[in-house]
Amino acid sequence: MIPLLEARHLHHAYPLPRQGLFERRRRIEAVRDVSFRLEEGRTLGIVGESGSGKSTLARLLVALEKPRGGEVLFRGERISGLPEKRIRPVRPLMQMIFQDPFGSLDPRMRIGESIAEPLGVAEPWLEAGERAGRVAAMLEKVGLQPAMMSRYPHQFSGGQRQRIAIARALITRPALLVADEPVSALDVSVQAQILNLLFDLKLEFGLSLVVISHDLAVVRYLCDEVIVMEGGRVVEQAETGRLFAAPQAAYTRALMAAMPLPPDARPGTDPAGGDISPG
Amino acid sequence: MNPAWRHPSFRVGAILMGLVLGAALLSLVWTPYDPAEMRIMARLRPPSAQNWLGTDQFGRDIASMVLVGARNALLVGFVAVGIGLVFGVALGMLAALYRGRLIDEAVMRALDFIFAFPAVLTAILILTWFGPGLVNAVVAIGIFNIPVFARQARGATLQVLAQDYIRAARLAGLSRPAVMLRHILPNITGLMIVQGSTQFAFAILAEASLSYLGIGTQPPNPSWGRMLNDAQTYLGTAPHLALVPGLAIAIAVLAFNLLGDGLRDLLDPRMKER
Amino acid sequence: MLALRDLSVTFRGYPVLRNLSFDLASGETLGLVGESGSGKSMTALALMGLLPPGFEAKGSIRLRGTELLGLPDKALCRLRGRAMAMIFQEPMTALNPVLTVGAQIAEGLVLHGLMDPRAAMAEAIRLMERVGLPDPARRARSYPHELSGGQRQRAMIAMAISCRPAVLIADEPTSALDVSLQVEILALLREIRAETGMAMIFISHDLSVISAMADRALVLYGGLAMESGPVRPVIDRPAHPYTQGLIAAIPRGTAHTHRLSPIRGQVPDLASLPPGCPFAGRCTLGDARCAGTPPPLRSGLTQIHCHHAEPVPA
Numbered sequence: 001m002i003p004l005l006e007a008r009h010l011h012h013a014y015p016l017p018r019q020g021l022f023e024r025r026r027r028i029e030a031v032r033d034v035s036f037r038l039e040e041g042r043t044l045g046i047v048g049e050s051g052s053g054k055s056t057l058a059r060l061l062v063a064l065e066k067p068r069g070g071e072v073l074f075r076g077e078r079i080s081g082l083p084e085k086r087i088r089p090v091r092p093l094m095q096m097i098f099q100d101p102f103g104s105l106d107p108r109m110r111i112g113e114s115i116a117e118p119l120g121v122a123e124p125w126l127e128a129g130e131r132a133g134r135v136a137a138m139l140e141k142v143g144l145q146p147a148m149m150s151r152y153p154h155q156f157s158g159g160q161r162q163r164i165a166i167a168r169a170l171i172t173r174p175a176l177l178v179a180d181e182p183v184s185a186l187d188v189s190v191q192a193q194i195l196n197l198l199f200d201l202k203l204e205f206g207l208s209l210v211v212i213s214h215d216l217a218v219v220r221y222l223c224d225e226v227i228v229m230e231g232g233r234v235v236e237q238a239e240t241g242r243l244f245a246a247p248q249a250a251y252t253r254a255l256m257a258a259m260p261l262p263p264d265a266r267p268g269t270d271p272a273g274g275d276i277s278p279g
Numbered sequence: 280m281n282p283a284w285r286h287p288s289f290r291v292g293a294i295l296m297g298l299v300l301g302a303a304l305l306s307l308v309w310t311p312y313d314p315a316e317m318r319i320m321a322r323l324r325p326p327s328a329q330n331w332l333g334t335d336q337f338g339r340d341i342a343s344m345v346l347v348g349a350r351n352a353l354l355v356g357f358v359a360v361g362i363g364l365v366f367g368v369a370l371g372m373l374a375a376l377y378r379g380r381l382i383d384e385a386v387m388r389a390l391d392f393i394f395a396f397p398a399v400l401t402a403i404l405i406l407t408w409f410g411p412g413l414v415n416a417v418v419a420i421g422i423f424n425i426p427v428f429a430r431q432a433r434g435a436t437l438q439v440l441a442q443d444y445i446r447a448a449r450l451a452g453l454s455r456p457a458v459m460l461r462h463i464l465p466n467i468t469g470l471m472i473v474q475g476s477t478q479f480a481f482a483i484l485a486e487a488s489l490s491y492l493g494i495g496t497q498p499p500n501p502s503w504g505r506m507l508n509d510a511q512t513y514l515g516t517a518p519h520l521a522l523v524p525g526l527a528i529a530i531a532v533l534a535f536n537l538l539g540d541g542l543r544d545l546l547d548p549r550m551k552e553r
Numbered sequence: 554m555l556a557l558r559d560l561s562v563t564f565r566g567y568p569v570l571r572n573l574s575f576d577l578a579s580g581e582t583l584g585l586v587g588e589s590g591s592g593k594s595m596t597a598l599a600l601m602g603l604l605p606p607g608f609e610a611k612g613s614i615r616l617r618g619t620e621l622l623g624l625p626d627k628a629l630c631r632l633r634g635r636a637m638a639m640i641f642q643e644p645m646t647a648l649n650p651v652l653t654v655g656a657q658i659a660e661g662l663v664l665h666g667l668m669d670p671r672a673a674m675a676e677a678i679r680l681m682e683r684v685g686l687p688d689p690a691r692r693a694r695s696y697p698h699e700l701s702g703g704q705r706q707r708a709m710i711a712m713a714i715s716c717r718p719a720v721l722i723a724d725e726p727t728s729a730l731d732v733s734l735q736v737e738i739l740a741l742l743r744e745i746r747a748e749t750g751m752a753m754i755f756i757s758h759d760l761s762v763i764s765a766m767a768d769r770a771l772v773l774y775g776g777l778a779m780e781s782g783p784v785r786p787v788i789d790r791p792a793h794p795y796t797q798g799l800i801a802a803i804p805r806g807t808a809h810t811h812r813l814s815p816i817r818g819q820v821p822d823l824a825s826l827p828p829g830c831p832f833a834g835r836c837t838l839g840d841a842r843c844a845g846t847p848p849p850l851r852s853g854l855t856q857i858h859c860h861h862a863e864p865v866p867a
Contacts, residue, residue, distance in 0.1 A: 015379075049731035049732065049733065050731055059446075062450060064446055064449060064450065084454070084455075088452045091450060091451065091452040092452065094450075095450055096446070096447070096450055098443040098446070098447070099443075100443060103442045103443045103444065104442075104443035104444050104446075104447055105444055105447075106444045106448075106461075106462050106465075106466070107466070107547075107548065107549060108465045108466055108547075108548055109461075109462075109465075114444075114447075117447075117448065117451045117453070117461075118450070118451035118452065120451075121451055121452035121453060122452060152548040152549070154548065154549045157819040157820060157822075158589075159819055159820075160819060165447070168447065168451075169447075169450075187588035187589055187758070187820050188588060188758055188759075188760075188799055188802060188803070189588060189798060189799060189802055189815065189816040189820065189835075190588075190815070190816075190819065190820065191802065191804075191815075192801075192802035192803075192804070192813040192814070192815030192816070193815040193816075193817075195804060195808070195813060195815075196808070196812065196813055196815060199808040199812075214731065214732065217803070217804045217805065218804055220804070220806070220807060221804040221805075221806070221807055221808050221811075221813070222807075222808055240807065254733060255732065255733070257736075258732040258733045258735065258736045259732060
């Protein structure tokens, strides 16, 4: 079977700012030789600390940036390195949500317009009434009231904004949703709401998810399989259960040792039934 | 009540602007005297019932000159800022979009080249080439506004480009021009308006300098700037000669700054519906 | 040593902090837990006398018997750094970018007249070694931007402890760091606490960090202490619905088998807090009385402010 998304030997590097007018530009390697396959309906977690290249990888996967090497296949067709015009037909099928709910919505646009924006490109034949209807239905799905459509982003809390961002990402009924640190900017009591919402919507929409996080607990909660990245490289890749039961790479073990335990999960009483070694 | 009216800066700015605009419009149909009419017998008169604001060294009625001058000041301000704004913002956004590439470097270095010359000196060069006159002066001043707006627009655009909502717009499938028009332009407008109000003041003063040198507004067409410069000689004996156009310039500049301030806030959705 | 009694902070008439009281003995660590807008950072700023303009504090803050509220700025300056010091979440914004790290650490010692500049610099280097900065003599001449995030946080700790403060306030000191660094910094703070016997107020939104650092915990929500007491019972057997909700919302296991039960609703903003319990609108037990009347204090194993829940018997 053709996987929904496949990365083959992806490489990416960023130019560093020039030191002087005539100096050569140096590059920093952000992603080195990353390969994986994601089947339809599955959830892949990408974990790593800051600078591990996971956010860069996310942007490569949804063709926001062109890789310097390797390729990304969506349903078997190459989408990397293509001009924007040729990617556009696929855009509605692969969407993304971002970490900072304050930066991901245009402050000068009513949220209804923001949510409808992908629809205007994907299904330009829709009439205004139909479009508003779709936006209203989507707002309800993410747990907001349709009447909020005409408000501006600053009138919402962080958690609500993340719901709005999710609504915008799902309005074109994508097959793939890439979530870059979807809850790390949110308050603890709101994180759980968004995690559950993502999980429910994934089942309802038959989504495949890529969840990027520095938080192992979040990744374990949502994902079927996990990629661990360090310095732009994949150091371990496994089914979630297997990874948490028997981490292979030294770096994975270090991350797990450093992972703060849930406060009531002292050795022997871990309610997850997992066997994390206490840090 | 209109919410805009409740904004104090906007209100005061609008009133002052109305004053200047009113003066300019009035001068089209009526002035107390012909502003060009010289009466040697009535030189350097202080304000009186006949001449509300007095007369200048040629016996011209200052009130009439100020009224007609308002027309020229607004023309200079609007057109010069307009030229700078349109070309500057377009070039600045273009440079930001292709940041670090050849087009960015080419545009910004070319603008640096303009910026490196003293504005008034180059305006003089342009005017000696194309001939003196109000229209050419306005264009020359406008050209000097381009790099100012372009730099600001480039910086502001780069800041907006780094935001995730731009990425989201690209994921929505919006083309580059659509992203520019729908997301970037509205988000840099406030800054550009504020810059515009400052540049308006610069334009009026620059026109004054050029007129002083005899290559701006041509006599007998009155200009606030030339009136101010002419008044220098008589500062000791007839201070009202300097005071009146000075005040007029100050009011027009203040009107624009306050309006700019007010507009910036009013265009920001965060400032309303709180 | 430090005693807060009915500390209230208001901003333009809105309550930011409501009648906060606690005691802190030397060598003891109090963990302040809360989400954004809970008032935990305002507590720290009120203690340091650094409330931003527009904020007003009432009540009493006593440090070794001296009332700090209403003390003139000069006297507070003498206390800051010496009696109380603070470390912040973002060391990059808390360090002065144009001064060397060594100079900034030595500065407090000189300002408080404890040492001459030469001795202070030597002490700064010793402190930098203590907090685990490699090659301290050379690092002392570095500027903040030349250090990594973790090193900057270490430099800030060195700065904070330079005058041996009686109370150290740490406001989310590890939240901006990667997990592996987080563990190291927490360990360092524990070591220093043991060596100096200073008291600590440790502020965090992260219950697992609080459980690792604090002797006692105080859970703030909307400016009101929801629950307080020894850290283990607060976390293991919480009585307040808010504390219970917070703990239930931490992911453990997978969504298929351990579905989370989140607290409903949003963190309210200051202007929309009810006069009664700030949690009333989101609480499973909330009713009209909760929103209208401030909840009473009930004591047991932990102390809670709640109309409905019973504290676990001591």
